[in-house]
Amino acid sequence: MLLKEFRELRRDRRTMAMIVFLPILLLVVFGYAANFEVDEVTTAVLGPQAEQAGTNAPEVFDVVETDQQGTQATAVDLLQRNTADVAVLTGTEPVQVFVDGSALFSAQAAVSAFNRLGDQVQVQILFNPDLTTSWVMVPGIVGLILMFVGTVVTSIGLVKERERGTLEQLAVMPIRPSTVILGKITPYFLLASLDMILVTVLGMLLFDVPFNGNVAAFALGAALFLFVVLGIGVFISTVSATVGQAIQTAFFFLLPQILLSGFIFPLDAIPWGVRWISYLLPLTYFTQISQGIMLRGAPIDSLWLPFMALSLMAAFVFVGAVLRFRRSLTPGTPRHHRHAKVAA
Amino acid sequence: MTYGTEHVSVRFGNVQALDQVTVSTDAGTVTAVVGGDGAGKSTLLRTVVGRIAPAGGRVLAPPEQQIGYQPSVGGTWADLTVAQNLEFVGGTYGLQGSRLARRSEELIERAGLTAARDRLARDLSGGMRTKLGFCLAMVHEPTLLVLDEPSTGVDPVSRVELWRLLSEVAAAGTAVLLSTTYLDEAERASRVVVLKDGRTLLSGSPDEVIASSPGVVVRTDTAIRQGFAWRHADGFREWWPQVPDGQQPVQVDLEDVAIIASLIQHRSIE
Numbered sequence: 193m194l195l196k197e198f199r200e201l202r203r204d205r206r207t208m209a210m211i212v213f214l215p216i217l218l219l220v221v222f223g224y225a226a227n228f229e230v231d232e233v234t235t236a237v238l239g240p241q242a243e244q245a246g247t248n249a250p251e252v253f254d255v256v257e258t259d260q261q262g263t264q265a266t267a268v269d270l271l272q273r274n275t276a277d278v279a280v281l282t283g284t285e286p287v288q289v290f291v292d293g294s295a296l297f298s299a300q301a302a303v304s305a306f307n308r309l310g311d312q313v314q315v316q317i318l319f320n321p322d323l324t325t326s327w328v329m330v331p332g333i334v335g336l337i338l339m340f341v342g343t344v345v346t347s348i349g350l351v352k353e354r355e356r357g358t359l360e361q362l363a364v365m366p367i368r369p370s371t372v373i374l375g376k377i378t379p380y381f382l383l384a385s386l387d388m389i390l391v392t393v394l395g396m397l398l399f400d401v402p403f404n405g406n407v408a409a410f411a412l413g414a415a416l417f418l419f420v421v422l423g424i425g426v427f428i429s430t431v432s433a434t435v436g437q438a439i440q441t442a443f444f445f446l447l448p449q450i451l452l453s454g455f456i457f458p459l460d461a462i463p464w465g466v467r468w469i470s471y472l473l474p475l476t477y478f479t480q481i482s483q484g485i486m487l488r489g490a491p492i493d494s495l496w497l498p499f500m501a502l503s504l505m506a507a508f509v510f511v512g513a514v515l516r517f518r519r520s521l522t523p524g525t526p527r528h529h530r531h532a533k534v535a536a
Numbered sequence: 537m538t539y540g541t542e543h544v545s546v547r548f549g550n551v552q553a554l555d556q557v558t559v560s561t562d563a564g565t566v567t568a569v570v571g572g573d574g575a576g577k578s579t580l581l582r583t584v585v586g587r588i589a590p591a592g593g594r595v596l597a598p599p600e601q602q603i604g605y606q607p608s609v610g611g612t613w614a615d616l617t618v619a620q621n622l623e624f625v626g627g628t629y630g631l632q633g634s635r636l637a638r639r640s641e642e643l644i645e646r647a648g649l650t651a652a653r654d655r656l657a658r659d660l661s662g663g664m665r666t667k668l669g670f671c672l673a674m675v676h677e678p679t680l681l682v683l684d685e686p687s688t689g690v691d692p693v694s695r696v697e698l699w700r701l702l703s704e705v706a707a708a709g710t711a712v713l714l715s716t717t718y719l720d721e722a723e724r725a726s727r728v729v730v731l732k733d734g735r736t737l738l739s740g741s742p743d744e745v746i747a748s749s750p751g752v753v754v755r756t757d758t759a760i761r762q763g764f765a766w767r768h769a770d771g772f773r774e775w776w777p778q779v780p781d782g783q784q785p786v787q788v789d790l791e792d793v794a795i796i797a798s799l800i801q802h803r804s805i806e
């Protein structure tokens with residue numbers, strides 16, 4: 193029995209990959225990345241004494257911008273655009289400090305550092321004044337829901353079709369492969385969109401999460417992200433023969449995104465040796481978009497990088513996966529060639 | 537109209553799945569492709585319906601709108617009812633409104649699925665699901681009906697019903713090409729093609745195939761000719777090139793003929 197089990201396991205490459213890959217991933221994530229403490233807080237120093245204050249800033253503050261002409265409006269704008277997590281406005285007594293509450297752990301580190309300075313500074317937390325965890329989590333959970341429906345549910349739906357022989361039947365029916373693909377993917381796109389709206393609205397109603405930004409920009413980000421995760425779902429269906437295999441494969445795509453996208457552990461706290469993986473994951477960019485738009489009301493041009501990254505991923509992953517799926521529907525010669533051979 | 541293949545060869549990498557296989561079925565007739573697992577039956581049928589591109593030879597098939605196909609793994613949508621399955625497939629083939637409703641009801645009634653018309657396909661018995669698969673393949677009244685092992689795993693009563701349905705559609709002028717692992721079933725077909733390892737072992741009408749079998753077969757309690765004897769009922773059957781002394785040849789059936797051909801081929805390869 194033991195020997196049989198080992199023989200079977202050896203040939204079950206996906207289970208073997210899970211056995212090998214999972215411990216390594218968990219070790220790496222929890223060893224390096226699972227850290228809620230941010231050591232460096234990106235900071236902008238504004239006002240007449242900006243240069244001097246920037247030089248004398250405590251070590252935790254990583255000064256990324258100094259602007260002697262900067263005002264309170266500049267400070268808010270810099271935080272809104274995520275250029276910095278903290279903006280210090282000099283030239284007033286006490287010094288005014290603005291902290292981005294949507295960057296929860298950076299904000300906590302900054303507030304803790306400023307509290308040690310006593311009355312010398314007046315701290316104002318923007319976008320999440322009470323540093324509520326749920327406010328930061330809900331935009332990320334929206335992405336998680338989209339990813340679950342787009343990747344897991346879609347791949348299961350497509351693999352079921354193959355497992356039950358109906359994909360084979362669809363392939364010989366007079367429907368264009370593009371129609372089959374569109375017909376299979378559209379319901380999941382719509383369902384995931386509905387889920388997204390539901391979770392967003394419930395998050396706003398139950399946890400008072402604000403929606404400060406542009407709804408259309410948020411919808412565009414969600415649509416791009418959905419194309420990426422749907423593409424992953426379609427790709428998984430092309431390399432899986434059974435529902436079990438599809439779920440197993442989806443696991444490999446989901447787990448790194450949950451752990452490394454910055455939605456649980458702040459990206460700033462993840463060392464670069466691991467953080468580069470985060471920048472390959474679509475959920476990282478969607479979380480940046482959803483948190484930026486919902487909490488900070490970030491203008492779309494300040495989110496060009498995540499939008500661009502998702503657009504490229506959507507084009508590459510979705511188109512690639514659909515073309516791959518299309519091949520499984522049309523392995524034969526083109527139909528018009530066959531018709532010419534009808535015997536009289 | 538004749539459909540099928542002419543000297544078709546199919547390769548999967550280094551594996552020769554079909555080697556110069558010719559099969560044909562005419563309007564109003566049933567052709568059975570017989571063989572064991574891995575013989576090439578499904579590959580042949582999938583080639584005919586256009587799922588596999590042959591490496592050589594000719595495929596004789598009507599346009600896809602005129603092909604009805606039931607894959608070997610059922611091909612019914614488990615989470616749709618019987619009526620919804622027919623509605624979907626019929627709609628895909630361009631049937632609409634009252635025409636689709638009439639055709640669906642007709643097929644449901646003929647297949648004995650009236651009581652199950654609103655039942656989900658996943659809740660049907662194996663036999664009922666097979667009949668539904670047959671109805672789906674027939675909903676658009678194709679000129680060529682291709683069924684991949686429709687009777688495998690189906691109880692004997694359902695098999696009889698399936699053959700009744702098959703006879704009806706063939707009588708109405710449809711050309712039927714089906715695969716089966718059951719030789720007794722193949723005897724009901726107008727034409728039989730026995731495949732082994734992707735090659736044609738026997739071909740013709742059941743009577744022609746039986747008549748073309750070389751030598752004679754005798755019944756014996758103890759097998760003498762090792763390699764040319766096989767168990768049958770309570771004894772053995774044994775193949776001889778000529779009638780052995782003192783023995784009376786027995787009437788052979790399609791199963792005997794297929795076994796003889798296979799044994800002779802096996803010996804000639806050795």
